[in-house]
Amino acid sequence: MNKIVAGVDIGGTNTVIGLVTREGNCIAETSFPTQESSDFETFTDKIASQALNLIEQQKGNLNLLGVGIGAPNGSYITGQIIDAANLRWKGTLNLCSSIEQSLKVPTLLTNDANAAALGEMLFGDAKGMKNFVFVTLGTGLGSGIVVDGKLMVGHTGFAGELGHTNVKPWGRECTCGKRGCLETYVSASGLRRTVFKLLSLSNEPSALRNFTYDAISAKIIADLAQKGDRIAINAFENTGATLGMKLADIVAVFNPEAIFLFGGLSKAGNLIFEPTKRHMDKNLLPVFRNTVNVIPSGLENKNAAVLGAAALIWKTLPK
């Protein structure tokens, strides 16, 4: 019997389940729409039955050691999802206990970015690192932070919300209800907002003037920047300035060995990495100069969320 862990990524749109080996290979994967179950019990039953189906399809030679789950507002401490904005079930959801009851194996939960950070540590480019920060740049900005070799989870299991720290008092409205959060500037949607601000400020001709707000994407902005569009280039410059300044603060607080950037926006490569590093370096205290690398995630072309979720369990098992 080969040992296997199920990694589950619960997203606002889809829930993905993968079977992950100790080496970080996902040997089978399935998914279903998250919101199709009207009650939460039906949803957790579906996770359990789909995981069992996946295992059976492997002709019975797999031994399931545990289930790791990444989910928005998932608490590592309580195993519960609490008040997740993008799920249809409200309040406090007892996720781990109900999966454990169905599958009779240890089940661990954390938020998606925390899970991905663990994935980087076990299966990516953070192998052997004791102190690093993992930043996901998608629609929003998520983060997972590893301190002294352990994922930082905090007192109630929700540590690591860099996306909702402030970068500008009375700045842009955030979906969380606050203003000026980092993710309103540094994320795919933040980049779009920056483009629209720049279009309002300057008379520079730009192909971006042909797009509606909803039609524009980080990919379109990156493609135009590659072609020399000044507005698109400046949007990345401004985004890198805000991220770089925040990363300098992160370095002052965590003194990490590396900061990994992951997700849609990070795929723009040097368009985002160059200004980010330049502005970070400019804002570092002398004692932190040349102590930290800002680098792409080693999981960029893999299913980081599923691998990371599985890493929650693999990390607890002796080699």
Add this chain to the structure above:
Amino acid sequence: MNKIVAGVDIGGTNTVIGLVTREGNCIAETSFPTQESSDFETFTDKIASQALNLIEQQKGNLNLLGVGIGAPNGSYITGQIIDAANLRWKGTLNLCSSIEQSLKVPTLLTNDANAAALGEMLFGDAKGMKNFVFVTLGTGLGSGIVVDGKLMVGHTGFAGELGHTNVKPWGRECTCGKRGCLETYVSASGLRRTVFKLLSLSNEPSALRNFTYDAISAKIIADLAQKGDRIAINAFENTGATLGMKLADIVAVFNPEAIFLFGGLSKAGNLIFEPTKRHMDKNLLPVFRNTVNVIPSGLENKNAAVLGAAALIWKTLPK
């Protein structure tokens, strides 16, 4: 023979040495001016000889187990002081190795705020806490952060510099060379700067108009606020607003159980605690509401720096 640890607090003005029991009692203490030694070797020799003197004065019944040191820019990882702005010896100073050579006992170093955080954990009100943040509000703003029961030191030993994280892009000039650092707003000197800004903005009569910039102190501002001076009250309100907003960010990142405030400014009591807590609560993400206490340090009337330095060693020894 009773077991004892020497706690050493190296400040810009004085170096204090105390003998600290496992229970956190400082049974003897001495100090000398830090800057009177022209070279660093003379300085470390003096620390060693004064520590031995203190022990001899106790009539030979003490067994020195180790030396813990708190110093500006002190690295826990390397045992070195690097480029400390307020010491006369420049560059990299091999502090721990030279004390170890003289006294033949384990010697550990960290910065002063980190040491004080450990003091709070071993001897103060953070006993039993796994995740907390300790903030010193003196001339500047220092911090020490405990994650999962361990002082967070980072990759090169300099983690925990909250004072130099940004609160306002292009804000006030900081002694570190950057602009808009938290400590330019939230510290004794930040409070004074805020008073002068408020005096410039309003026509409100205030006794504070009778003071020169250098003559004014946090104590004077606090006393006038207690008497109802509107400028003084508003200065604390503004300081609490900036600190509270930053603490909400700290909670989002660290999810701590408690945040301790220590030092000159924290002695103003509710003048600083009330607005700080109010503005923190207003800026907390829902998931963090009612999860964290902002409270005064339990070491407020003790020599936190010396106790904390000694805690570096006591923490490593079995009970």
